[in-house]
Amino acid sequence: MALLPLQRFLSLRRGTSIASAAKRKGSSCQQGDNSQDGKRMRFSGPNLPMDVWHHIHSLLPMRDAARASCVSHAFRYSWRCYPNLTFSKSTMGLDEPKKYFNWSQKDEQNFVLVNRIDQIMKNHLGGIKTFEFEYYNSCLATSKLDTSKLDGWLQIAVTSGVEELEISLSLANKTEHYNFPCALLFARSGGNSIRSLHLSGCAFRPMAGLGCLTRLHLYSVHITEEELGCFLSNSFALEELDLMDCSDIIHLKIPCLLHRLSKLDVESDCEALKVIENKAPNLCTVSISSYVAHHSIGDSLRVKDLEMRCLSEFNLVHHVCAKLPASMPNLEILRIFSVGEVYSKLLDLIVRCRRH
Template sequence: MSTASADKRKGSPGQQDDDPQAQGRKRLRSSVPDLPKDIWHHILSLLPLPDAARAGCVSQTFRSSWRSHPNLTLSMETLRLDGHTCREDKLARVFTKRVNRIMRKHSGGVRTFNLSYNYLRSFLDTSYLNRWLEIAVTPGIEEVKLSMPLGRTAVYYEFPCPVLSNGNGNSIRHLHLSRCAFHPTAGLGCLTRLFLLEVRIMGDELGHLLSSSLAMEELCLNSCDKIIRLKISCLLNRFSCLSVFHCKSLEVIENRAPNLCFVRIDGAVEKLPVGDLLQMKRLHMLDYYESDLVHDARSKLPIMPNLETLNLSSAGLMFNTPILAVKFLFLKNLQIDLNDGQTGGFSPSYDYFSLAYFLDACPVLEKFVLGVSQTRVKHELISDGDSNMRRMPGHVHCSVKNVRIMGFCSAKSMVELTCHILENATSLERLTLDAEYDNSSYGDAERSCVGKKGECNPKSRSMIMHAHKGLEVIGKYVLEKVPSTVQLSVKKLCSRCHKIKPKGFRYEYRTTNP
C-alpha cells in the first residue's frame, strides 16, 4: 500500500503517535500482497504440510488455502507427535483425532495422500480410515500411499477397493500399500507404479490388475506370501522395471512384457522371469540365504545379449567361478557382494582369484566393484616374503577403468586378484581399496562410525585386527605394483573404534595420483 493511502486511513499525525499498536498492525497488513486467491492457493500448495498448516493459523486466506492443500502427508513426524512419550494407545487416539480433523475440514482436490501409521502398533479404527480414503480418493488424485502398523500381531486392514471405482481411481499413477489386504476387481487406467509390502493379494488378482493397467511401468513386490504365480501381460508395452523380494510362495514369474529391461530379484537363478530377455539391461540378484549365486550366474544365467549392469549379492561362496565360453558382450558395470552374516557360507577353499574369469567374460567392462563382508578370514593368508603369486598371462582387460574392493583382507587369493587387475587392466584409471565393507563410504577422507548415541557401531576385536592387517598387506604387496597412471585411493579406518592394533607390526600406505 502507498504511504498516502495509509495516511488517509490513519488520520492526523497526532492520532498516529497516540496509537503505535494500530500503526504496527496496519504495517503488518500492508506487508501481505493483495493477490488473487487461486495464486495464494498455488503458493501454499508448494509448501510442506506442517508449514502450510502454520500459515493457515495467521490468515483467513491462508486458512482456506490450507484446507484445500493438495498434498497430504500424515505421519507422526508431520503431525509433530514423534517426540511424545505418552502411552501408545493415547498416542494413537491423538493421531486419529488430528487426522480426522484435517480430513473433515478438507475441501477436496487431493493430489497425493500419504498416511503413515506404521510407527504405532495399536489398531486404527477402520471406519475412520475408510472415511479418510473416501474424502481423499476422488477424480484427480495421483498418488496414494498407505502404511499400516508393524508387527506380526497387527490386524491386516482390508483396503476398500470400491473407493477406486466410479472413476475415482482412474487418475492414480502411484499406489503404495504396506501391511494390508488388497483384492482389486478392476484395473487403474493411469497406474504407472505399484509397490506392495506385506500385502495379502492373490496371484490371479494381481495379474488381472496388471493386465487392465496398460500404463504400468514399475512393479515392486516385497514379502507378499500369497502369490504363487506371477503373470505379466504382453499388453504392458511400457512395463520396464520389476522388483521381487522375500515372496516365499512365489514359484514362477511369467513375463510377456516386451520392454522389461531392469529386474531386481532375490532367490535362485531359476526364479528369473521367463520370456523375452532381449531388452534386459540391468539385473540385480540378491540371496543372503543361499550361497554360490556368483557361480550360478556364470553357469546358469540365460542369454541376455544387451545386459549392461549386473549386481550379485550372495551369502558367501562355496565353488570357484567357472571357466565358460559364455560372454556378457555389453556388460559395463559388475558388482559382486559376498556376505557370510546369515549362513557363514564362505568356504576356506574359495578362490577370489577365480573372479578374473568373470572379468574375462566381459570384454567392454568399465567398472568392477567387489564387496566382502565376513566376520573372520577363513582363507589362506599371505605371508611375509611370499613371492609365489599366481599370474594369468594373456588375460587382458582392455576396458576396465574403475575398480573398488570393499572388505579388502589379507587372503592371498584377494591380493593375487588385485595384482592381476593392476597388471592386466590396461585402461585402469582408479583403484579404491577399503579394509572394511562400507557401501556408503566414498572418497579418501577418514570415515566416522559414530551413531546417534555418540558411539561407534559394535565391531569384534578380530574384525578390527583383520582391517589393520588388510592395510598392512596393501602397503607391502599392492602399493609397489600401482602404475603411475593409476590413482590409488585407500580408505582410512575410523580413529575411534579401530584403536586396537595387533602387537608387533606397523603399516604405511599412501595415495598416489597420476
C-alpha cells in the same frame, strides 16, 4: 526457515511476520480450524488472485502450511485445499520423546494422531494430489486403528482426484489386517486419476485395473496371484512393479499387454514365489532375490540392468556365469549380492590358513 521466502514476498508490516504468528498459533492450527477469526493476526499483503494464494501455500511443507493458515483468511482457505497431505506422527508434531515413554503415551499419541487427521480431512475442500498415511502400532499397545475413519479419508482423497496414494500400516495384532476398500477405486468417481499406488500391511482385493497407474508398490500385502494378474492385465500404463513379502503369490504372471513396463523389483521376502512368467516386451531393469534366481523370468531378451540378491545360497555366481549369457544377450549392468558365497569363501580361506 521454510516460511522466510514467503515472509519477504508478502512484505509484512514491521514487527509482524508469518513465522511469529504461526509459532503462537501452530498447535491449534494442526488440529483444525477452531480458532476464532477475530483472534487471527491480520497483515497488509498484496491483493492476489485466490489461485495464486493457493499456489504459494502449496509450496510450503505441510506443517508450515498449517501454521500459515493462522495468519489470514486467504491462507486459511488455502489450507483447506492443500494438495499434498502426508500424515504420520512426525508430520503431525507427535515425535516420540527419547525418555520416560510408556505404552499409555503411545496409545494417547495414536488417538491424537487419528483425531487430528480426521478433523483435517472433514474440513478439506478437495484438490488432493498426494495422500500418505503411516500408522505403526506395537503389539503391546492397547489402542486399535478405527478403520472406518481411514475408509472415510480414502473416499475423500479418491473422489478428490488423488494422483499418489500411499498407505503404510503395522497393526498391533498380526493376525488382523486392513481390507483396502477397492470398491472406491472402481466406482464411477473412483481412482481414474491414481498414477502411483503404494500399499503396505493390508489386504488388497482388486476387481479390475487402473488406467492411469504407472507405479505399483505392494509390501506385505495379502493378494492372490489371480487377483494381481487381473489387476495387471487391466493397468496398461504401468511402468514399475515392486513386490515385497507378498506371501500369497507363487506364480507371478506379467501379461504381454504391459508395453510400458520397464522395471521389476521382487524382494527376497516373497519366499513363496517360485516362478516369474514375464511377457512384457520392454522390461529392461530387473531386481530379484535368490529365491527366484534359478527360475526363468520369461521374456528377458531386452533386460539391460539386472540385480540379483541372496543371503544363504552358495552358487549364485556359478548360475549367473552359466545361464545369463544365453538368456540375456543385451545385459549391460549386472549387480550380484551373494552374502552366502562371500561367507563360504572366507571360511575356506581361514581353514587353509590354519592348515599352513
